[in-house]
Amino acid sequence: GAVVSQHPSRVICKSGTSVKIECRSLDFQATTMFWYRQFPKQSLMLMATSNEGSKATYEQGVEKDKFLINHASLTLSTLTVTSAHPEDSSFYICSANRPDRKTNYGYTFGSGTRLTVV
Amino acid sequence: QKEVEQNSGPLSVPEGAIASLNCTYSDRGSQSFFWYRQYSGKSPELIMFIYSNGDKEDGRFTAQLNKASQYVSLLIRDSQPSDSATYLCAVVGNQFYFGTGTSLTVIP
Numbered sequence: 001g002a003v004v005s006q007h008p009s010r011v012i013c014k015s016g017t018s019v020k021i022e023c024r025s026l027d028f029q030a031t032t033m034f035w036y037r038q039f040p041k042q043s044l045m046l047m048a049t050s051n052e053g054s055k056a057t058y059e060q061g062v063e064k065d066k067f068l069i070n071h072a073s074l075t076l077s078t079l080t081v082t083s084a085h086p087e088d089s090s091f092y093i094c095s096a097n098r099p100d101r102k103t104n105y106g107y108t109f110g111s112g113t114r115l116t117v118v
Numbered sequence: 119q120k121e122v123e124q125n126s127g128p129l130s131v132p133e134g135a136i137a138s139l140n141c142t143y144s145d146r147g148s149q150s151f152f153w154y155r156q157y158s159g160k161s162p163e164l165i166m167f168i169y170s171n172g173d174k175e176d177g178r179f180t181a182q183l184n185k186a187s188q189y190v191s192l193l194i195r196d197s198q199p200s201d202s203a204t205y206l207c208a209v210v211g212n213q214f215y216f217g218t219g220t221s222l223t224v225i226p
Binding site: 006034041042043044045046049091093095107108109110111112114 | 152159160161162163164206213214216217218219
C-alpha cells in the first residue's frame with residue numbers, strides 16, 4: 001500500500017528558532033500533500049495544501065510567512081515553522097493522495113511530528 | 119456549526135461487547151465518509167470508508183451510512199482491549215473535515 005514517511009518524529013527546539021519537517025511519498029508520486037496540526041484532545045485541523053511546483057494554499061488563520069511550505073518534487077513536501085514559539089508546540093501530520101486513485105481512500109497519513117518549543 | 123460532530127466520550131465497553139460510535143455531518147452534499155483510529159501520540163490510520171447508504175462490513179467493523187439523516191456510524195463487534203483508541207470520523211467536502219474524535223476504552 002501507499003506509504004508516506006514523515007521526519008523527524010519528535011523535535012524540541014528553542015523559542016525563536018526554525019524547524020523543518022519533511023513529508024515523503026515513498027512508493028508513489030504525490031502532486032498534492034496536506035499539512036495538519038493537532039493540539040491535545042482536539043481534532044486534526046488542515047493548515048495548508050501543498051501543490052507540487054506551485055504555491056501552497058493556506059487555510060484561513062494560518063500564517064503563510066510563519067509556516068513555509070515547499071513542494072519541490074513529486075515525492076517531497078516540507079513544512080518549516082519559522083521563529084517558533086511555545087504556542088506552536090503541537091502534533092504536525094502530513095498526508096498525501098495518490099493522483100491515480102479516483103477514490104478518496106487513497107489518502108495516507110505520515111507518522112506525525114511532535115514539536116515542542118521551549 | 120461544526121462540519122462534523124462526534125460525541126467525545128469517553129465510551130467504555132467490556133471486552134467482547136459491541137462498541138457503537140456515531141458521527142453527524144452538516145454538508146448534505148458530502149459523498150465520502152471515513153473512520154480513522156488514532157492511538158495516543160500516533161498518526162490516524164484508516165479503518166473503513168463508505169460512500170453508499172447502508173451497511174459495509176469488514177471483519178469486526180461495520181460502517182453504517184444514512185445520508186438522509188446525515189449520520190455515519192461505526193460498530194465494533196467483539197471489542198478487544200487493543201481497540202482502545204480515539205476514533206475519528208472524517209467527511210470529504212472541499213477538504214477532509216475531521217470530527218474531534220470519540221475516545222473508546224475496552225475493559226478486559
